[in-house]
Amino acid sequence: MGIGFGSLVADAKSFPPESFLLVVGTSGSCKFPQGSCNMDLNFPELFLDGSHVASGMQINNVMGTTIGPGGYFLNFSSYGVQINQGHEVMMDRCWLGETNFDFNYAKHGSPPKSTAIQINGNDHYILNTVVFSSLIGLEVNGAADYITGVHVWSPLNQALAFKDSMAFHVNGNQNRFNGCYIDGGRAVFEQSALSYNTWTNGFECCAAVDAPHGIFLRGDRIGPGLEIFSNIFAGGSIIHEPSSPGKLPTVVESRITDNSFSSAWQSSQATQSLTQVLAVSWNFDFCTELVFAQISRVSVSLQSEVGFPRHAVRPPQNCTVWIETDMPVTGTMTVHVDSSQPHPQAQPQHTGPVYTV
Template sequence: MVPFTKFGIHSLGKTKSPGPNARQLAPSLAKKPKGLVGGPHEQNMAAGRREKQETRKLDSSTTEANYWIVWKQRRHGVSVMIRSGFAASLALWSVVHVVVFTEGLPMAAAAGRIDSGDDDASIKHYYYTQHQRTVDAIARRHAAEFSPSPSPSSSLLPSYGADPTGKADSTAAIGKAIAEACAAATGQWLIAGVNNLGGAEVQLDGGLYLIDEPITLPVGSGNIKIHGGSLRASDEFPTDHYLIELSASQNGNSQTTSSGYNYEYVTLRGLMLDANYRGGGITIVDALRTVIDDCYIVHFASEGVSVHSGHETLIRASFIGQHITAGADPGERNFSGTGINLAGNDNIVTDVVIFSASVGVLVSGQANILTGVHCYNKANGFGGTGIYLKLPGLTQTRITNCYLDYTSIVAEDPVQLLISGSFFLGNANVVLKSVNGVAKGVDIVDNMFAGGGSGVDIVTLDGNFTSVDQVNVDRNTAEGMTVRATAAQAAVAGNGTKWTVDFSTVLLFPDRIGHVQYSLQSDTAFFRHALRNVSGNTVVIESDVAMQATVHVDVNQAPANGVIRKKVGILMEAVAEIDWEQLPNSTDSAMNEIGNDVLSLN
């Protein structure tokens, strides 16, 4: 018996015993065929014929999903048999069994096709060719079985006459494809007045299409996707429009739905939009749950993406820029336009890069979220802004984990604003701009700032703020910039009756301390001391006798318990009226009055 070794290889890398067909085949091949006569070549020919018979038997017993491919390598005396189960395509091999026969196993030959004069290379080439033909045939059969053809709701633009080379106008062809996709009504509805189109698709099929007019969708379209190609505005494209418009008014249609939302669940994915400096990229008006994903929007004159009214637009994993650049562009000071304009509520911008525009993101709607946004659109020094919050009095915006690259965040009269976990580079900072002098419920915490050492504050005030409440600027770090905060701590040591701690170089708001907590440490005898003044963001503490002591002071401009400066002023006035020289001989009435004032602050 000719010795052989069997290997069972599972698709997950675990050893598996050979299947029944392999067990049937291996013993029959391992036995030396009877009746072999003549020289080695004749024996090899006979063994080859017998092996082909065994293989035919095996082929007739296998199902269509299982195939045996026999390949012989004569030089090393190795026979490899591969069994493959196809699930969805040839690339998915579920089970592979390899049977290796060594030590003198007769070389299989194809009778009548390989003669004794053929060398090893010719025989190897023959079997490799047969093997490849079999694999190709299987691949073609399974590609036909498992590759779905486009459904009636899937529109391929070239079939509608669109020019994928970008030489001729394709506006009409694209419009026809969209109209046909939107006409395939399912009888189902999303929000009132919006058709559920069942996931209809308009595929740009990797083409570059030139358009003279905006691409629009009929009012009431929902659950539809446009994806997979490029659109470019022609030189005749109107400068007051956008390449893609989800808007009833923009396309001259005054029709609206009963719900007030004209579109729902429209997805724009995998698109490159080149506005050719003629208009904007995408505008979305009165739409619900719209998705802009994996898009590259460039060369806009007005806005890359504009969202007005509506609800819950997601803009994610996209690149937006007026000019194609990677920074330090010689024309940066001339950048114009806005990358993203959010004039609606409850929108989310995630993992977006804005690489050129005068304003990166302009927000004038409430309850929006920006996270993972990188703005290097136009440096502060050239008049640019990374994120501009233009909604004074009711901001309700969260900005987290963003990267402001030489561009700042500007917030007008911020009310309920969170800026956290972000990185500011190149003297980029946060600017609170006064319109009516209001700043309430603002948290600017846990950010990193890096500058050029010119003394730029990490947070600055533009104008005077008269109504300040619950503003917390704290736990930020800075390198090459000046830290500003609404809370600070300091200590001062001295010998005398007065200790002064100046917080004016640290505190954000001028002449505003809402809460003071201090402790006085001394090795001398017990003595009386009190907080005397907090004006000008300077804390003054006095004692009734001179001594060597260290004072530790903790101040806050907007304490969480709602202490307001007016009541602090009352306390300071009461303290100032004390006659410290006569204090040891006075009654306790003055101290009781001060104590009551302190209790009233809680």
């Protein structure tokens, strides 16, 4: 069945408050083993206007549903699109806004309150979609969802003025984010999202409010399997927020590498080289380079002009490394560190850092 090429507009005076303009299925009612009782539905080029009293579309327990291409969801009260359970909802080339794109929240004294897209299920796809006004752009609470080419911004790029605003909010794991755009806001990973998620080929920039922005990792256990790599940060960074100030996380088999930053360069791995003359002590400080102020693994390479000196790596102190040689050395010491420790199922148990010479 297909419904599209037209408009549904809520009557601001009589539409039931907090209802949806279009609902497929009933949440929790499907008894089919895979939880998909509504199949093969298509919603192309559909315009939904909630008139600030209604939400847009709720999709429950489906298999094989396409939203778009060409969907436009405007003036929704709580949700633009909410996907509950089911499998294989594909949302493609849609535009969503709690308000129009030029709305000035500060001028009108009404902060944003809605979520443009919320996924409460597994195996769904959001493709080539733009959110231009909302409190939360895209919230992923399921697993194995695929998000690509999603651009989230806010009118006048004022999202950071609201402490609960998030361009992307991720609570589930085993999801893949490819080529997404954080435009003047935050992407927040917390709860189970701190493991087995991939964020790559993304872009971040353009905050109009003086507040930290970029990707936030909220929690005390990172990994295994969190991958953030090959992204561009044009102003923001990757920020760890522990449950209490100064608390160090447990970081297991996670990779935050190969990203480019215009400032505040951060990674889970770092490499430094130090050249000295007749030195027996070599000190390295990685505190400005690591997302997490700790070192779990150290690799050392020494190039000496003469002789065959031996060296000893002392236990790292937070994010610093101290190495001593048994004789004065003229040469270059290169140290590579990793904040992430090996997965206990893949490596022998260790009581301290792992050293590789």
